[in-house]
Amino acid sequence: MLEHAPALLVVLPLVAAPLIVLVRREAFAWLATTAASYACLVLAVGLITRVADTGVISYAMGNWAPPWGIEYRVDALSAFVLLAVSLTASLVAPYAQRSIAAEVGEDRRYLVYAMYCLCLAGLLGMTITGDAFNLFVFLEISSLATYVLIGMGPRRKALVAAYQYMLMGTVGATFYVIGVGLLYLMTGTLNLVDMAQRLQAAEDLRPVLAALAFITVGIGLKLALFPLHQWLPNAYAYGPSMATAFLAATATKVSVYVLLRYYFLVFDPAALFDRLPTRELFIGLSVAAMITASLVAVFEQDVKRLFAYSSVAQIGYITLGIGVDNLESLTGSIAHLLNHGVTKGAIFVLLGGVALRAAGAPITMSSIAGLGRRMPLTAFGLVIAGLSLIGIPGTAGFITKWYLILGAIDRGHWWIVAAILASSLIAAAYVWRLVEAAYLRAPAADASPAREAPLGMLSAALAMVALCVYFGFDTSYSIGGAREAAELLLKGQQ
Amino acid sequence: MTVLAAHYSHWVAIFLISAGMYILIARGNLLKKLIGLGILQTSVYLLYIAPGKLIGGTAPIVAEGFTLYSNPLPHVLILTAIVVGVATLALGLALVVRIREAYGTIEEDEILERD
Numbered sequence: 001m002l003e004h005a006p007a008l009l010v011v012l013p014l015v016a017a018p019l020i021v022l023v024r025r026e027a028f029a030w031l032a033t034t035a036a037s038y039a040c041l042v043l044a045v046g047l048i049t050r051v052a053d054t055g056v057i058s059y060a061m062g063n064w065a066p067p068w069g070i071e072y073r074v075d076a077l078s079a080f081v082l083l084a085v086s087l088t089a090s091l092v093a094p095y096a097q098r099s100i101a102a103e104v105g106e107d108r109r110y111l112v113y114a115m116y117c118l119c120l121a122g123l124l125g126m127t128i129t130g131d132a133f134n135l136f137v138f139l140e141i142s143s144l145a146t147y148v149l150i151g152m153g154p155r156r157k158a159l160v161a162a163y164q165y166m167l168m169g170t171v172g173a174t175f176y177v178i179g180v181g182l183l184y185l186m187t188g189t190l191n192l193v194d195m196a197q198r199l200q201a202a203e204d205l206r207p208v209l210a211a212l213a214f215i216t217v218g219i220g221l222k223l224a225l226f227p228l229h230q231w232l233p234n235a236y237a238y239g240p241s242m243a244t245a246f247l248a249a250t251a252t253k254v255s256v257y258v259l260l261r262y263y264f265l266v267f268d269p270a271a272l273f274d275r276l277p278t279r280e281l282f283i284g285l286s287v288a289a290m291i292t293a294s295l296v297a298v299f300e301q302d303v304k305r306l307f308a309y310s311s312v313a314q315i316g317y318i319t320l321g322i323g324v325d326n327l328e329s330l331t332g333s334i335a336h337l338l339n340h341g342v343t344k345g346a347i348f349v350l351l352g353g354v355a356l357r358a359a360g361a362p363i364t365m366s367s368i369a370g371l372g373r374r375m376p377l378t379a380f381g382l383v384i385a386g387l388s389l390i391g392i393p394g395t396a397g398f399i400t401k402w403y404l405i406l407g408a409i410d411r412g413h414w415w416i417v418a419a420i421l422a423s424s425l426i427a428a429a430y431v432w433r434l435v436e437a438a439y440l441r442a443p444a445a446d447a448s449p450a451r452e453a454p455l456g457m458l459s460a461a462l463a464m465v466a467l468c469v470y471f472g473f474d475t476s477y478s479i480g481g482a483r484e485a486a487e488l489l490l491k492g493q494q
Numbered sequence: 495m496t497v498l499a500a501h502y503s504h505w506v507a508i509f510l511i512s513a514g515m516y517i518l519i520a521r522g523n524l525l526k527k528l529i530g531l532g533i534l535q536t537s538v539y540l541l542y543i544a545p546g547k548l549i550g551g552t553a554p555i556v557a558e559g560f561t562l563y564s565n566p567l568p569h570v571l572i573l574t575a576i577v578v579g580v581a582t583l584a585l586g587l588a589l590v591v592r593i594r595e596a597y598g599t600i601e602e603d604e605i606l607e608r609d
Contacts (some may be wrong), residue, residue: 133571140578144585151589156596160605163589167518167527170582174535177575178511181542184568 172221241352282323329407353453370443
């Protein structure tokens, strides 16, 4: 049984989804989603301990030996991402009943759970698979489920947001397929490990570089790499709160993982980083994202959109680590997949609680006035998570920035250190606006009555906030896992 | 000229990809955008399938007298990609129907006006 854990991790949520659609009962949908999420968490924990003990796990799907069959491959990097995704999944969905009930019509609630399971299956599949085309299929499974989830948002703008995301997401996925097609032409294999070995012998580099370009743009669209991030703010702002919380914490992170995997373990990084201006490109785009997206967030009135722009900036930190390209910076990047996941997950679950009490009205700066008195725990959680976005010492965000700065200093890029500090200052400005509205302003006359969010949502969100603080003090899991993953990536370079 | 002739399937694919992208970006009608998306996705099928065909090659069945086989794997991959494309198109059309119900139009600029 345990040897099939890599397959089960994907199969369980994948099977849960059609069951939910067949049964059509909300209670069953919740039960199946919760069971699948927790089972995935248990399996992911099991896998990460096994990888730590015995090294890379290679699972031959259907007993067809790789590279002919599809290989599921769990190494230090994918185990880390699997754990991050299943951890947020099990913290979000099981507690979101009230939020879903408030935002989605009764006849469509079971579909939210079904799409959530499909999305989870797709994300876990993207992470665990060792096959380039299989990765595309999982990418599309998770993406299609995401478009539906966002389209089920409470306001009609959700439909337009979902449509736009669908166009850009599909272009991204199509570009990825073009890239994989070119690689397949050059190597005759789809297994990523096998492909990496054969690419070293490739004589004509031009198609390989074209493939690299297509994969970079394609996955860049999916991970909202600046300036390909236009779909993200609307999708996050208008989707159902629970969907936003889950997607903000996981979807873009898994795409970053795919990019890391291709850059360091498939393409020859010597050719990639030394023959092309990859470092400069990533550093430039990341710094632009960190500064401009944070600036937009400062002037945003809609709170969900504010945090969506903040996500674009935070993704900038993650891709910055790829551009700086050394052990410290990559450790920071990979750790930020988890650190930012729990931070943003907490924020969007808390905002879900606020939206629930505001009875569907959009959450603006004026509607959260006096939140500190009306919903004290929610406001407190938002502040702590906000501090983690800024990167105050004692929170998870600080640890990431610390490693990114160490990496930048090691390369002698002092201006990047300045850019990180500037971006943190701008983050402080938008978090301060929130604090000011929540604690210093009196509630509006028509504000919703003073009631905390439902206990389940609140405890899940505060658990994530606690993780934010925990990862700020004890880094043995976050940085420990990330460092092993970064070492794995850099070892691929030799 | 020889580059053009030897790789004409690639040139067709490149033209179709560009045309699809152009329609996707330039048209404001949500349905026409989906048509562009369809062309973009379909052109990738050509990019995969054409190189799998060897001139004079047969279906990959072991039989006497045949030594040259075409590669069947691209066909299998594209079969999957077609399924994905159909699902995407179906979802896109469903969203357009819902947008039309909610806004009464499928022109992008009019939708932006009505928000």
